[in-house]
């Protein structure tokens with residue numbers, strides 16, 4: 001990309017990766033045909049479809065005329081194979097949520113330890129303890145984890161802290177467990193709510209009550225597997241992709257309208273962007289957000305931001321914020337509270353001339369310095385997208401190598417930004 005070009009125009013936001021992946025896993029539980037609309041057309045969805053197919057499910061992907069994204073038809077009537085292929089499990093972290101679904105469906109599953117973005121230690125102890133509490137026997141052989149249950153039984157599971165994946169895994173196993181399961185300290189991210197809504201439409205009995213939203217206590221009444229039936233479901237749009245483009249507009253300047261926004265989920269991000277000096281208008285009736293960052297003198301850093309669980313500022317937008325903070329005047333102290341090693345882009349930003357330092361879980365950015373185009377390397381998904389933001393603001397040419405990481409979560413970042421006037425394209 002050749003930087004220093006303001007962004008202007010509109011973008012339609014793709015379907016949510018983190019909502020679609022656990023819902024695809026949930027399809028394995030349902031001995032029927034499900035249709036998922038507005039799935040993002042990204043690598044991770046491809047991996048999850050391959051995993052589903054490896055078990056005996058039939059998956060058809062259909063592009064929808066006039067729309068981006070995919071409509072997926074998943075027929076999981078003939079699911080038989082409980083061993084998941086290492087190639088795809090290793091490729092992405094969220095393959096681990098298939099464990100709960102497969103236990104619920106077949107009573108058995110064998111996977112290797114999951115892969116995913118290298119953003120610090122990512123243990124799966126909470127996932128396994130949730131499944132064990134529901135009655136699964138779990139043992140490891142080399143790099144493989146086996147789980148087996150004659151019958152899953154509802155239980156009270158108190159997580160020591162909130163984990164999105166462990167909550168999803170436990171929900172998936174609890175849907176057809178005998179009796180009632182109570183998850184305390186359940187994650188309350190929108191993607192959890194979405195998974196529960198999908199399962200309830202398919203015949204599950206999950207209480208999405210105020211107690212869940214207020215205290216993180218989730219109650220699941222087990223149902224017979226035969227009660228679950230196929231549904232048609234619209235995957236919501238992606239709050240992290242929307243946030244990435246908001247930070248791109250803030251950093252590069254210009255006026256951008258984002259359409260198909262998950263409007264109620266963007267408050268923490270819009271709040272920060274407003275405090276950094278951009279004019280942000282949320283239009284709930286149109287599901288759109290308009291951001292205006294033309295007046296560069298007004299774009300400033302705010303003193304302190306930390307990432308935290310929803311509804312606080314999401315860890316997945318920490319790197320895009322870091323890149324945008326390089327372009328704002330003044331100093332930002334940014335604390336990462338969720339993952340232990342999520343500042344891998346800092347070295348690359350420093351090579352571009354940014355003034356960023358790291359002390360354990362905290363980055364200090366002194367913004368307002370000129371960035372210079374460089375050859376940089378994406379080492380993970382959101383950090384890679386943040387380097388694209390930095391490249392849009394730098395003088396000269398920036399190339400981002402290993403951009404396959406970015407394609408794991410962004411359907412068409414190059415097309416989207418080019419549509420806003422960015423000078424960006426792929427090179428061999």
Ligand code: UD1
Nearest residue numbers: 018094121122123124125126127163164165166316338339
């Ligand atoms: C999901 C999202 C990811 C997001 C993260 C936090 C998907 C596919 N990914 O990841 O984009 O950044 O939520 O919002 O939806 N932990 C343990 N033991 C466990 C599980 C987690 O110690 O068994 C720790 C993790 O290392 C991390 C913290 O808990 O420090 C939160 O992780 P978790 O909420 O589980 O994130 P993921 O589900 O992996």
